Amino acid sequence: MxxxxxxxxxxxxxxxxxxxxxxxxxxxxxxxxxxxxxxxxxxxxxxxxxxxxxxxxxxxxxxxxxxxxxxxxxxxxxxxxxxxxxxxxxxxxxxxxxxxxxxxxxxxxxxxxxxxxxxxxxxxxxxxxxxxxxxxxxxxxxxxxxxxxxxxxxxxxxxxxxxxxxxxxxxxxxxxxxxxxxxxxxxxxxxxxxxxxxxxDPEYVAHIKASNVGLFYKRFVLGQWVAAQGAIYDMFDSTTQVVDILPQIRQWISVGIDYGATNPTHAVLIGLGDDRRLYVASEHRYAKGSGSLSLTQAEASRRIVQWLDNVPHHGRVRPSYVVVDPSAASFKTQLRQDGLNPTAADNSVIDGIRIVSNLLANKQLLIHSSCRELLKELDSYTWDPRAALEGQDAPLKQNDHGVDALRYALKTTRLLWQGQLRPAA
Structure with missing residues (x-):
């Protein structure tokens, strides 16, 4: 047959x-x-x-x-x-x-x-x-x-x-x-x-469209080949997304730490509010300046522990995750010796930037006004134009310690918070 x-x-x-x-x-x-x-x-x-x-x-x-x-x-x-x-x-x-x-x-x-x-x-x-x-x-x-x-x-x-x-x-x-x-x-x-x-499913399509903004919307929804250029977090609106008063924090999600031996060490504390939005509640930063000394790893770790023991308006905080730059292996060891339980950050740069961008665009991430250094970096964080000419997506490596810490803190813990957020604005 x-x-x-x-x-x-x-x-x-x-x-x-x-x-x-x-x-x-x-x-x-x-x-x-x-x-x-x-x-x-x-x-x-x-x-x-x-x-x-x-x-x-x-x-x-x-x-x-x-x-x-x-x-x-x-x-x-x-x-x-x-x-x-x-x-x-x-x-x-x-x-x-x-x-x-x-x-x-x-x-x-x-x-x-x-x-x-x-x-x-x-x-x-x-x-x-x-x-x-x-x-x-x-x-x-x-x-x-x-x-x-x-x-x-x-x-x-x-x-x-x-x-x-x-x-x-x-x-x-x-x-x-x-x-x-x-x-x-x-x-x-x-x-x-x-x-x-x-x-x-139409609901899934709506979710994908709401979960991608700017560069990522053009590429992942419209299928366009577009260059990464200009400000990375141009969707951030300081007039509506910087707050002086935090809601009740229902869960402390993470601390993200970008450790620098010669560069600044920057840490940010992320909490989930009762309004089901994420908040950068506080920051810690140490930068060697005129007349100041570089810190040993032991001293840098001790200062982070002291900060978490007395977070302004919240007292002692121990979040679910302490997320550290994956290249800082010995600093992780020091933090562990000092009583914290650090984990290596997921350092997928572009995926992490996309997550932060979507949270900002959908008004699901707000920042306390005390986080002055992070706020400065959010405004100045840009794509590297030289990398773009070579067909690569890469942020310009300057004034990026706080935004890196933020990316670590959110990308690495996504499974913990993503199902708890309020719907996109």
Whole structure:
């Protein structure tokens, strides 16, 4: 009996996809096929489906690879959804992978699973002859790895399937491939915005839109490649978000500490008010100035403990977390010796900035007027224009000790407070 065609066999599953996804899958027939755009817009699922269909019929004379920033991120973003029958139906049974393993099998084919998180990563594919590759979060890869991957596509009909969120318009992927006329014959780009995913819950869409502001709204909702430039926290309104009187604090969330041996040491105290908003209730800062001495770690730690023993208007405070710059390992040891229980901060800079930005924009974070040094930094904290020219997002490294401490305190403890906040303003 004649077997049904691939299209007919999986037609019911295609009905779950948005029109934009279906059209992109049908048109993904170039040497490089890139899905780019907003978060949750359906681009990863569409690209993964197209990759599965390719693997099923790919040449057996070359190797297959799947690449992510790390194996864990590749599993979380792509392989785990591929193995979910609620998303991929009967296709899910054709993917066999143990998290962390260097290989998986798709339709019985061996596929190398590669993390490409540093300059040495290109050595992992050097010498390969590939029939196909899938790349997750392409903008997070280094350009030399991408260039090496292209040279490995040596089998006739070899293809790359890739997905990414937008980044800076000067990022190498945008400047040298998406916008490069000479690439058009061999490359197909599918661009998505959040509203392209017609199957999303409207409440979830509203949440995503409310949770991203400024730069992040343009990239993650509208799918635009825009540069990080100007003031980082331009949504902060000192006339409404600086308070002289704090509400009753129902929970002390965290202290964030940016330790400096020669630079200032800055700590900020975060509390959750009865009004279900977060407050920077107090700050501690020591900076070596004219005639003052650098503090030993023991003295710096002792001063932070003394501050927490007598926080103005609150007395002795011991928050749930004491979050410290992850590079200050020995200072963490000193704090522990002095009776605190520090934890290393999550130093994901851009994610942390996005969290602080969203809290400020939604009026879910307010700052006590006594935090004068932090308030100065919020007004002067800017994107680095030189980094932007190189296609990178990075804050200018000056006057940033308080804002770094704030980012540590909020990013690292997000799971503790995020479900307790009042709805966005």
């Amino acid at each position: 004649m077997q049904p065609s691939t299209a007919a066999r999986y037609a019911p599953l295609l009905e779950r996809f948005s029109p934009k996804q279906v059209l992109s899958i049908a048109a993904a027939n170039r040497r490089i096929n890139l899905w780019e755009g907003a978060v949750s817009s359906g681009k990863t699922i569409a690209s993964a489906w197209a990759w599965m269909m390719f693997v099923r019929t790919a040449s057996t004379t070359g190797e297959l690879v799947m690449v992510g920033k790390t194996r864990d991120s590749l599993y979380r973003n792509v392989l785990q959804p591929l193995m979910n029958p609620e998303i991929f139906g009967e296709l899910a049974a054709q993917v066999d992978y143990n998290p962390g393993a260097p290989t998986c099998r798709i339709f019985g084919r061996l596929v190398h699973v590669i993390g490409a998180n540093d300059i040495k990563a290109e050595n992992k594919i050097r010498g390969m002859t590939c029939a196909g590759a899938y790349v997750d979060e392409a903008t997070l890869l280094l350009e030399p790895f991408w260039d090496m991957l292209l040279t490995r596509m040596r089998v006739r009909g070899a293809r790359i399937y890739a997905s990414t969120n937008p980044d800076s318009p000067t990022h190498w992927l945008k400047a040298k491939f998406i916008d490069e006329p000479t690439q058009r014959a061999s490359m197909k780009v599918f661009s998505f915005v959040l509203d392209d995913n017609v199957h999303l």
